[in-house]
Amino acid sequence: MDSLSSILSPTTVTFRFPKLTLMANSATGVSSFSFAFTIYGGERRTATTKRSAKPSKTLSPKEPSTPIPSSLTTFADSNTSLPPKKVLVPIGFGTEEMEAVIMVDVLRRAGADVTVASVEQQLEVEAAGGTKLVADTYISACSDQIFDLVALPGGMPGSARLRDCELLQKITSNQAEEKRLYGAICAAPAVTLLPWGLHRKKRITCHPAFMDKLPTFWAVKSNIQVSGGLITSRGPGTTFEFSLCLVEQLFGESVAREVGELLFLCGADDESRKQEFNKVEWSVDHNPHVLLPIANGSEEIEVVTIADILRRAKVNVVVASVEKSVKILASRGTKIIADKLIRDAAESIYDIIILPGGNAGVEKLSKSRILKKLLKEQELAGRIYGALCSSPEILHRQGLLKDKKATAHPSILSTLTNEVVNGARVVIDGKLITSRGLATVTDFALAIVSKLFGHARARSVAEGIVYEYPRS
Known part of the structure; x- marks a missing residue:
């Protein structure tokens, strides 16, 4: 049995991926991002194969033009004879989307x-915030498989x-x-792993609301x-960090860093959270109604995050399919069920219409x-x-x-408007x-x-998802 001192002896590891601090490498002239976290009771897992500092496939900042099935890898190993890393993500009713x-x-x-596997008797699962997801298979189909990683989402x-x-x-x-x-993340470390006894002799964290369930000494x-x-x-607000940590454990820090760069998890010190121009009030005298149109190839992170956060703020969000x-089969193979078809959603008036990205999805939306017609009416009516x-x-x-300040994905930014704003995650110009x-979708x-x-409501929502947000 391991001694207590060996279990608690910390090993500090530099986990490199774009986070909050920009550092220049004087030797190479290349900027990198890093933060340190501590590993207890074991060494960091690294990839079993050697990887060069640069992945075998060059990554373009432009998104893929077609939906990507789960079997298609972005950072495939140069040795194609090696099997890909297999990951199981189970979901159930009330999983945090x-x-x-x-x-x-x-x-x-x-x-x-x-592999996204349902623990229910059906593949379609309604998540905690109301988003409907469809699993790839049932958990029973995974019982005889060997996975490199099993990752449990939280939610209640x-x-x-x-x-x-x-x-x-x-x-x-x-x-x-x-x-x-x-x-495991959020409630899952305390609610799922703890009863299974898989937390023993492990340093462990979870959502603040469930910290009191963890053994005090190990929390x-x-x-x-x-x-x-x-x-x-x-x-939810730490899931990008968590996911990149999982990537680092599976593939190494260079892959985690490059994935982080594509996700825009890179904030230079002088980058602002948002910039606002031509300020006007957005107040409405009723519970706000938001339309979120989606299509095959829409970016699932953006669709789900917008719907989840706005619903937490008690906004009525309608996810409508233009198919x-x-x-919907989203850009990275996630299957989402919209609330309505666009023709049915068009019967209502919306305070805000929000368009998610994803190149293939954008083409379908356009x-x-x-x-x-809805967008034109939205502008003419002075709505958001x-x-x-x-x-x-x-x-x-x-x-x-036209005559609006805006920002967008770098691959299309220069083609949009002469009023491009650089150095801000979010740009607001009037409505x-x-x-x-x-x-940047969380911001x-x-x-x-x-x-x-x-601001107080926004901060309250941010605290609920454990996301760093300014006090004022």
């Missing part, structure tokens, strides 16, 4: 073969649904016994905690005559509209960015709001909450 979707998206970007009652699944308990317990990686109030083969994190079906990532291109085509997308959604309800 931001956590599940961000994990799946980020891990697939890194090249992992991710989702974490309890995972806990009560005997098959998932067996899979995860075998994962721990055979010293393969397993992780750590940190965003990310790595302890042997167990990785834990705090909530012939409400079932061809929707109903959506074009917004876009992020590559979707500001839709507004540009309709002349809705237009834009953002670069992906990891985008919180900026909308702040404009509608005030």
Whole structure:
């Protein structure tokens, strides 16, 4: 049995990926980002194959033009004979959608073969915030498979649904016994892993609301905690960090760094959270109604995060498909079921229309005559509209960015408007709001909450998801 001193002896590891601090490498002249976290009770897991400092495939900042199935890797190893890293992400009724979707998206970007498995008797699962997700398979189909990582999203009652699944308990317990990686976030470390006994002799963290359930001696109030083969994190607002930590454990720090750069998890010291021009009030005399149109190829992180955060602020969000079906295959293979078809959603008036990115999705959205009509009416009526990532291109085509300050994904920024704003995650000009997308979507959604309800409401929502947000 390990001695107590050996269990608690810390090993500090520099986990490199774009975070908050920009540092220049004097030897190479290349900027990098890093932060340190502490590993207890074991050494960091590294990739089993050698990887060069630069992945075998050069990454373009431009998004793929077609939806990517889970089997297609972005950071494939140069030795194609090696099998991809296999990851299991189980979901159930009440799973936290931001956590599940961000994990799946980020891990697939890194090249992992991710299986989303339902612990329910159906593949369609309604998540904690009301988003409907469709799993790839049932958990029963995963019982005889070996995974490099099992990653549990949180949410309530989702974490309890995972806990009560005997098959998932067996899979995860075998994962721990055979010293393969397993992780959990939000409520799952306390509600799921604790009853299974998979927390023993591990430093562990979770959502602040569940910290009192953890053994006091082993509980750590940190965003990310790595302890042997167990990785834990705090909530929806720390899921990008958590996901990149999982990538680092599976593939190494160079892959994690490059994925982080594509996600815009890089904030220079002089970058502002938001910039606002031509300031006007966004107040409405009723519960705000928001339309979020989506299509095959829409960026799932943006769709799910916007819907989740706005619903936490008590905004009525309608996710509407511009396809012939409400079932959508998003850009990284996540399956989402919209609330309505666009033709049915168009019967209502919306205080805000928000366009998500994803190149293939943007092309589909731009061809929707109903959506074009809704956007034109939105402008003429003086109501609010917004876009992020590559979707500001839709507004540009309709002349809705004329004389407006805006930002967007770097790949299209120069083609939009002469009023481009650099150095801000979110740009507001009157009743237009834009953002670069992906990891900036949280600030985008919180900026909308702040404009509608005030800073205090936005900060309250941010605290609930464990996301750093300014006090004033």
